[in-house]
Amino acid sequence: MSVTTFSGPGLDSRVALARGAIEVDVSLTAEPGQVIGILGPNGGGKTTTVLALAGVLRLERGHVRVAGQLWADDTHHLEPEQRGVGLMLADSLLFPHLRALDNVAYGPRSRGVGRSAARARAHTELERVGLGDLAGARPAELSSGQQARVALARALATDPALLLLDEPLSALDPDTRARTRSDLATRLAAYRGVTVLVTHDPLDALTLADHLVFIEDGRVTQTGTPSEVLREPRSPYVGTVVGLNLYAAQGDSHGHVETADGGRIVTTSPTEGSVWATIPPTAVSLHAHEPEGSPRNTWRMRISSVTMQGQSARIGLVGDVPLTAEVTLESVAALGLRVGAEVWAAVKATEVRTYPR
Numbered sequence: 001m002s003v004t005t006f007s008g009p010g011l012d013s014r015v016a017l018a019r020g021a022i023e024v025d026v027s028l029t030a031e032p033g034q035v036i037g038i039l040g041p042n043g044g045g046k047t048t049t050v051l052a053l054a055g056v057l058r059l060e061r062g063h064v065r066v067a068g069q070l071w072a073d074d075t076h077h078l079e080p081e082q083r084g085v086g087l088m089l090a091d092s093l094l095f096p097h098l099r100a101l102d103n104v105a106y107g108p109r110s111r112g113v114g115r116s117a118a119r120a121r122a123h124t125e126l127e128r129v130g131l132g133d134l135a136g137a138r139p140a141e142l143s144s145g146q147q148a149r150v151a152l153a154r155a156l157a158t159d160p161a162l163l164l165l166d167e168p169l170s171a172l173d174p175d176t177r178a179r180t181r182s183d184l185a186t187r188l189a190a191y192r193g194v195t196v197l198v199t200h201d202p203l204d205a206l207t208l209a210d211h212l213v214f215i216e217d218g219r220v221t222q223t224g225t226p227s228e229v230l231r232e233p234r235s236p237y238v239g240t241v242v243g244l245n246l247y248a249a250q251g252d253s254h255g256h257v258e259t260a261d262g263g264r265i266v267t268t269s270p271t272e273g274s275v276w277a278t279i280p281p282t283a284v285s286l287h288a289h290e291p292e293g294s295p296r297n298t299w300r301m302r303i304s305s306v307t308m309q310g311q312s313a314r315i316g317l318v319g320d321v322p323l324t325a326e327v328t329l330e331s332v333a334a335l336g337l338r339v340g341a342e343v344w345a346a347v348k349a350t351e352v353r354t355y356p357r
């Protein structure tokens with residue numbers, strides 16, 4: 001098969017294909033060394049995108065170019081083993097009968113590297129993930145975090161230009177996950193190819209990725225650096241992930257915005273035209289009686305949920321402007337906050353941020 005060569009060094013892709021009930025159409029670009037974090041609700045097309053980049057699924061339209069090489073377009077399709085790609089999934093899928101060293105050496109071996117060169121390479125990769133001493137162990141003798149690190153070493157042992165990590169930490173318990181996340185961050189910092197990391201965990205995305213891409217219903221709904229996304233979410237899903245109350249609203253240019261459900265919010269932020277409005281849950285105070293004072297929003301609300309989070313509680317509120325509030329556990333006790341109870345919620349106008357939609 002002839003392979004057309006392009007000059008771009010990183011990832012340049014648009015994958016478009018039907019999968020199940022949805023049409024996936026996702027464009028991703030990245031420079032070498034960048035980590036792209038992909039987030040999105042279940043069934044939105046994240047894994048489909050990864051499998052299309054890997055060559056497991058065929059494109060219907062679009063293209064995949066990596067390190068200047070065309071891997072796929074309408075007419076070309078390189079098989080996964082013909083692509084310089086490393087894949088790591090939630091299940092590390094190690095060969096149970098092989099030592100860690102031979103699990104890692106398997107990749108180079110299957111690409112034609114001789115046995116001793118492949119083993120030498122596997123040793124180097126295991127050392128890079130801190131497992132040089134456990135090269136002789138079989139998967140059953142390794143902890144789940146160590147197995148994940150072997151899987152990472154295996155994915156990198158073939159010098160891939162593109163590393164695809166699909167929920168690589170999701171099978172780990174929270175402590176192991178935190179430690180393995182930091183090992184992964186260290187290893188990725190030294191990797192010069194492009195990494196695409198699919199995760200449901202905002203912490204993975206914020207700590208590992210340089211750039212975030214949200215995929216919902218087969219489409220990209222938002223891209224940006226973690227701090228851009230944290231500051232200005234642009235879909236209800238992204239609002240939930242970054243922990244802000246988010247409303248699609250219309251401004252009346254008199255310091256009010258009106259939400260799609262007819263709720264009115266007072267703000268000191270610009271209110272011209274179609275805007276997103278955000279309210280941080282920590283900016284919502286709850287009261288037994290209607291509060292008065294500086295320009296503020298006050299709403300009579302009913303409590304729909306109460307969940308604890310460390311030393312604070314998140315209170316779901318329904319009313320004119322549905323809200324999540326984050327309050328101290330003392331407030332929960334003092335105000336008798338429980339599902340079904342009615343309270344006043346107050347938010348200062350200065351706490352409501354708007355930006356164009």
Ligand SMILES: Nc1ncnc2c1ncn2[C@@H]1O[C@H](COP(=O)(O)OP(=O)(O)OP(=O)(O)O)[C@@H](O)[C@H]1O
Nearest residue numbers: 019020021022040041042043044045046047048049
């Ligand atoms: N093996 C399959 N055959 C056919 N359709 C599938 C298959 N796997 C997934 N789908 C469908 O493809 C669509 C996209 O699924 P995909 O796994 O890409 O989403 P996802 O964003 O990775 O979801 P999750 O977060 O649940 O892993 C969904 O509608 C799903 O039901």
